[in-house]
Amino acid sequence: MYEHLETAKRTENLKRIVVDPVSRVEGHGKVTLMLDENNMVQQARLHIVEFRGFERFIQGRPYWELPVLVQRLCGICPVSHHLAAAKAIDQLVGVDPVNLPVTADKLRRLLHFGQVLQSHALHFFHLSSPDLLFGFESDINKRHIVAVLAEYPDIGVQGVMMRKYGQEVIQTICGKRVHGTGAIPGGMNKSLSTVERDNLLQNIDQIIDWSISSVELIKKVHCSNLPYYDDFATIRSNYLGLIKPDGALELYHGGIRAKNDKGETIIDHVDYCRYNSYIHEEVRSWTYMKFPYLLSLGQQNGWYRVGPLARVNNCDFINTPMAEAARLEFKAHSGEAMVHSTLAFHWARLIETLHCAESIKALLNDPDILGQDLLTQGEKRYEGIGVIEAPRGTLFHHYQIDENDIVTKANLIVSTTSNNMAMNESVRQVAAEYLSGRELTEPLLNNLEVAIRAYDPCLSCATHAVGKMPLQLELIDAEGNLIDKLIKHGNGQVERNCVS
């Protein structure tokens, strides 16, 4: 759609505008724009400028360390990494998800609902509400949570308290709010006591109430300026995520479903252990983040979006009543099979927040949650794959080990990576439709950040393209003639192209 803006035809005489860093997102990224003399945008890119390399340095470590090591990828959704890795190493000890003890399975789900709740609350209230409440081009001095707390104290405090509750769920199960321990191969390391359960139950009704009012708030914000919200940064895309066997929204375990922009099914209920046959990744030279795509649709058209919008779009229903009612209203507003509005990510995110709150209550009232049977074991295997719906979307962890229990290979496809192409498309859409031809000012540039922020990207989690970055080295003489060219391809192959 806006792909022609990925690389300008000629970069000579273009003005370069840099938004660095992109603020109020997790991790470090920057946006570069190339403008011609009439301020028309010729090139727009979102670059991820940090490099983490977890895939590489967990090689050589024993597999039971993985859930604890890889959760350090992130301070926002460590639990999702913890659990994706745990699901993978369950398989290494011969345990498939269906064979996990019921209590362990439910404790992990409770833990993950806490994680998604706190991450979604953090994103909406702390990171995005300043844009949504004060306006995208509002005074920069007001675009932060402190100003929200000052002007909308009720909303600000709700956000802080909802996030706190999610963190309390995590601390109760993992021993710490951030980077605790909980999931181990084949189960969990601690049961939930009655006292702990009752403590969490005390506040859950309040959290549900607040979740309802946040859905109302975003609906009001979205619908009060419907054409703008439906168009801003909006792109038509495919959507991918996990789904329950009955088609319900799922965050912990299920098959992969992908739909196209018209809502037609591309793949459905695919066993995620076979993800490699459906999804590949492409590396581009100007960013550390890879570009995944659906194999059947090819590199050009196979990119897809993940995360709250994808999940709420993809599912047939939500199995908690209030979130389901909110979903129906959400789907009805666009009149299309799929909601493509990028800013609708916020709406979908808060519907999920409500779903998490409702599900936490249901799980806390489930007698299984207090069970003591936490661990099981089967025959050792040498390969494990764990996939989960992290707050930001589908998260893949794939490990191979040797006979000594040491990790020999790791592949992580992190949610934000899946949204890479989409975020770039949204940046280009905003650049082309809202910025092109205008004198650029800071408030105008915030529009680019608003587009990126809608995806709630976690840039630090998503950067692992070690040694796969294609490089091109050109030798140019004083007259500007190309004399020699060296190309390193994504597969590591080096090619020398003598130009003469």
Added chain:
Amino acid sequence: MSKTITIDGKTIPFEEGQTIMDAASAAGVYIPHLCHHPDYSPHGSCKLCNVSVNGRICSSCTFPAMDGQTVLSDTHELNEDRRRITQMLFVEGNHLCPGCEKSGNCQLQAVGYHLNMLDNHFPHFYASREMDASHPDVLIDHNRCIFCTLCVRASQQADGKDVFAISGRGINKHLIVNSQSGLLKDTDFEATDNAAHICPTGAILAKRQGFRVPIGRRTYDHKEIDQVSLAESGYRPNTTLIAETEQSQYDE
């Protein structure tokens, strides 16, 4: 009349043949240490237990207690030295507590906390050390070895084997395994050996057990190393009530 020494002004009785460390532990006085263990012959190598005896610095785990000694241990200067030594241990190896399964049960970490070590101070060596995962039940992560020789001593003195040794000198010092291949799998080492459970850090670990003990129930989650260490040495203070109350909070 029994013989006594004073440690930090406190009069402490001792029996003939006891070291200063033995006498201190029996009297409930904790002197920080890493290479010392009451079950094995003293080694005097980590230098954390250095004390001032009548003005001379000596290792309290090897130095015999003698009548009338004036011992200083809990002083600013000595604790400063101990902190520096601990910091050096941290930067020499790869002691990455956040991802280490020994965290919360680790003496090196607990000593660091006890000495109020807040940073590494020295530049990190980023040592590149191999792991020996060849044994079916036990893992050696050389990154975390501090050369205390406790595994060497435990294997020889308690297990009647000779599985480990320290080789090399100075900065090249390293733990080796006494087998033709140099691998643990080619020794008579077993997971039930005392040497498999003696490591004060996470260098020698039972496989597939990591993170089974939840946060809150690990050795040093609610007790400092001085309490734990004295209890291990057989010292029984009159504070069992406190310990029981603490425990009951987490039993629920």
